[in-house]
Amino acid sequence: NAGVTQTPKFQVLKTGQSMTLQCAQDMNHEYMSWYRQDPGMGLRLIHYSVGAGITDQGEVPNGYNVSRSTTEDFPLRLLSAAPSQTSVYFCASSYRGTNTGELFFGEGSRLTVL
Amino acid sequence: GEDVEQSLFLSVREGDSSVINCTYTDSSSTYLYWYKQEPGAGLQLLTYIFSNMDMKQDQRLTVLLNKKDKHLSLRIADTQTGDSAIYFCAESLMNYQLIWGAGTKLIIKP
Numbered sequence: 001n002a003g004v005t006q007t008p009k010f011q012v013l014k015t016g017q018s019m020t021l022q023c024a025q026d027m028n029h030e031y032m033s034w035y036r037q038d039p040g041m042g043l044r045l046i047h048y049s050v051g052a053g054i055t056d057q058g059e060v061p062n063g064y065n066v067s068r069s070t071t072e073d074f075p076l077r078l079l080s081a082a083p084s085q086t087s088v089y090f091c092a093s094s095y096r097g098t099n100t101g102e103l104f105f106g107e108g109s110r111l112t113v114l
Numbered sequence: 115g116e117d118v119e120q121s122l123f124l125s126v127r128e129g130d131s132s133v134i135n136c137t138y139t140d141s142s143s144t145y146l147y148w149y150k151q152e153p154g155a156g157l158q159l160l161t162y163i164f165s166n167m168d169m170k171q172d173q174r175l176t177v178l179l180n181k182k183d184k185h186l187s188l189r190i191a192d193t194q195t196g197d198s199a200i201y202f203c204a205e206s207l208m209n210y211q212l213i214w215g216a217g218t219k220l221i222i223k224p
C-alpha cells in the first residue's frame with residue numbers, strides 16, 4: 001500500500017527556473033493539500049483541493065500553481081523559483097467521509113533555490 | 115486570527131515522562147491533534163481528541179484538554195529513545211482546515 005508518494009525527494013534549482021513537484025495517492029481520498037515546512041514555523045498551507053477539478057488557495061499561495069485533473073494526482077508547480085521558496089514541501093491527503101480529518105503525509109520534497 | 119503555540123524544544127531523561135504543551139485560540143475547534151515527525155520523514159497522526167472530551171488515554175500516551183484555558187497537552191510515559199521526534203499540535207476549523215503549531219522537538223537524554 002503506497003499511500004502518498006512525492007517526487008522528487010530532493011531538488012536544487014536556480015533562481016527563475018520552474019519545476020513541478022509530483023504527488024499521488026492511492027487511497028481514493030477526496031482532499032489533497034500542499035504544505036511547506038520551514039524551521040520554527042510549523043506547516044503552512046499552500047494550496048488544497050476537495051476533489052477533481054476543484055482547487056483553492058491556502059495561507060501562502062503566491063508563486064505556486066496547482067491543478068487536480070484526477071482524484072489521485074495533485075502536482076505543485078513553481079512558476080519562477082526564488083530563494084524564499086527554499087523549503088521542505090509535504091503533500092497530504094484525507095478522506096472527507098470521516099470527521100476526524102486525519103491527514104496522510106508523503107515523505108517530503110526538499111527544495112533548494114540558489 | 116487563529117493561532118497554535120508550543121515550545122520548540124523539550125529535553126527529558128530516558129524512562130521519565132514527557133509532557134508537551136500546546137495552546138490554541140479558536141474555541142470552535144472540533145478536533146485537536148498530535149502528529150509525530152521522525153527525522154527525514156513526513157508527519158504521522160499520533161492521537162487526537164474530540165473537543166467535548168477532557169482526556170484520552172492510549173497505551174503510553176495521555177492527552178489532556180482544558181477547554182476553558184484552550185490548553186492541550188500530550189504526556190508520554192516511560193519515554194524511550196524511539197520517541198525522539200518533533201511533535202506537532204494542530205486544531206481543526208469548521209472548514210476542515212488545520213492550524214498547526216511550530217512543533218516541539220523532543221530530545222531524549224540517556
